[in-house]
Amino acid sequence: MDEPEAIQARMPQSPVNEHVARVWSGWLGLTAGLALIVGGVVLAANTSGGAGVAVLIVAGVLTLAGLTAVAPGQARVVSLFGRYSGTVRDTGLRWVNPFTRRRRISTRIRNHETAVLKVNDADGNPIEMAAVVVWQVDDTAKAVYAVDDFVQFVAIQTETAVRHIAGNYPYDARGEEQLSLRQNAEEITSRLSAEITARVVSAGVHVIESRITRLSYAAEIAQAMLRRQQADAVVAARSRLVEGAVGMVRMALDDLAEQGIVDLDEERKAAMVSNLLVVLCSDHATQPVVNTGTLYQ
Numbered sequence: 381m382d383e384p385e386a387i388q389a390r391m392p393q394s395p396v397n398e399h400v401a402r403v404w405s406g407w408l409g410l411t412a413g414l415a416l417i418v419g420g421v422v423l424a425a426n427t428s429g430g431a432g433v434a435v436l437i438v439a440g441v442l443t444l445a446g447l448t449a450v451a452p453g454q455a456r457v458v459s460l461f462g463r464y465s466g467t468v469r470d471t472g473l474r475w476v477n478p479f480t481r482r483r484r485i486s487t488r489i490r491n492h493e494t495a496v497l498k499v500n501d502a503d504g505n506p507i508e509m510a511a512v513v514v515w516q517v518d519d520t521a522k523a524v525y526a527v528d529d530f531v532q533f534v535a536i537q538t539e540t541a542v543r544h545i546a547g548n549y550p551y552d553a554r555g556e557e558q559l560s561l562r563q564n565a566e567e568i569t570s571r572l573s574a575e576i577t578a579r580v581v582s583a584g585v586h587v588i589e590s591r592i593t594r595l596s597y598a599a600e601i602a603q604a605m606l607r608r609q610q611a612d613a614v615v616a617a618r619s620r621l622v623e624g625a626v627g628m629v630r631m632a633l634d635d636l637a638e639q640g641i642v643d644l645d646e647e648r649k650a651a652m653v654s655n656l657l658v659v660l661c662s663d664h665a666t667q668p669v670v671n672t673g674t675l676y677q
Contacts, residue, residue, distance in 0.1 A: 394526040394582055398519045401458040401466025406447050406473025413447070416440030446478035453488040455520045467520045485520045489588065490531075494539050498598055499546040501561065506598035507551050509561075511542050513576055513590040522584030530583045537579040538590075545572050551597065561595055568592065629653050 420436030427433075448468065450456055456468040460480045468474055468482070476482065493512040501507050515534060517523045523530040546561065549568060553560035559567055573590045580587065633653075 394519075394522040394584070396464050396521045396525050398467050398521040398584070401456075401468050401476065403448075403468055403470070403474045403476050406449070406475045409443055409447055409475030410473070413440045413443035416443060442478045443475075446475045448474050448476055448482050450474060453486060455485050455487050455517075456482040457485055457520050457524045458482050464521055464525065483524060485517060485523060487517050487520070489514060489516045491515070492535055492538055493593065494535075494542055496594055497539065497542055497546070499543050501546055502548055502550045505551055507546065507561070508594060508596050508598055509542055509546050509592065510594040511538065511572060511590055511592050513538050513573075514588040515580070515585050516588065517584055518586035519584030522582065527583045530585060533583050534580050534585055538576055541572060541575040541579055545575060551595075561592075565592065 416436050417440035420433045420440060423436060424433040448456055450468055450471050452471050454471075456474075456476075458465040458468060458476055458480045460477060465477075465480060468476065469487075491512055491514045494510050496508050496510045498506060498508055513534070517530070527533045545568065549564075550558070550560050552562050553564075561568055569590065569592060572592070573587055576590055577587045
C-alpha cells in the first residue's frame with residue numbers, strides 16, 4: 381500500500397532577515413553620557429547658565445538613553461522609526477542609537493506540549509494524541525516581523541501538524557505493509573518534526589525535536605479495539621503454535637520411517653498426527669490413554 385505523501389505547508393516569505401545591528405561599547409557610552417551631564421552641571425555652577433548647559437545635559441541624557449543591556453539567552457531587535465536596523469546578540473552593556481526601539485526577544489530553548497487532541501486516524505477511528513516540541517528562535521527579525529505572536533504561532537502550527545499527521549496514518553496497521561502510528565513511532569515522529577519545521581520556519585523558529593507524548597484510542601471505542609487487539613494476538617499465537625506443531629509431527633514421522641522403528645499404514649499415521657496435534661496445540665494438559673491391546677484395537 382502506498383504511503384501518503386508528506387504535505388509541505390506553503391508559508392509566505394518573511395519581509396526581513398536577521399542581520400547584525402551597528403552597536404558600540406556600552407561602557408564608552410556610559411562614560412560619555414555621564415561626562416556630558418557632569419559638564420553641564422559644572423558649567424551651570426560656574427556661569428549664569430544658558431543654552432550651552434541645556435545642550436550638554438540633554439545630550440548626556442540622550443547618550444545614556446542609548447545604553448542597552450543584553451543578557452545571555454536574549455537578543456534585542458532594533459528598529460528606527462519602524463524600519464528594522466538589526467539585531468544585537470552580543471551580551472553585556474551595548475550602546476545603540478537612542479532614538480531606536482529595542483525589543484527584547486528570548487533565544488532560549490523552549491518546549492510546547494499540545495493538549496490531548498481527539499482526532500480521526502486514516503481509518504476513521506477516533507484517537508487521542510498529544511505531542512511536545514522543543515524549539516528556539518533562530519531568526520529574531522522573522523519572529524518579530526513575520527507573525528503577530530510567534531509563541532502562539534508555534535502552538536497553533538504544532539497542533540495543526542499533529543492533527544494532519546494523525547489523519548494520514550492508521551492507529552494500527554494490523555499486519556499490512558504500511559506505516560502506523562503505534563508500530564512506527566520513530567518514522568511518524570520524524571515526519572511530524574519535518575512538518576512542524578516547514579510550518580514555523582517562516583517565523584524564524586528552529587525545531588530541535590518533537591515527540592508524541594500520548595497515543596491511544598478514544599474512550600468510546602477503547603474497549604472494542606482492545607478486544608480486537610487481543611483477538612489478533614490470539615490468532616497470531618495460534619498460527620505460530622500450529623506451525624510449530626506441524627513441523628514437530630513431520631519430524632516425528634520422518635524419524636520413525638528412517639529408523640524403521642514401526643511401520644504405520646495411512647490410517648495409523650492419520651491417528652498419530654491427530655493425537656500429536658491435540659497434545660501440542662491444546663491449552664490444557666492432555667490425559668494419556670494407555671492401549672493394552674493391539675495397535676488396531
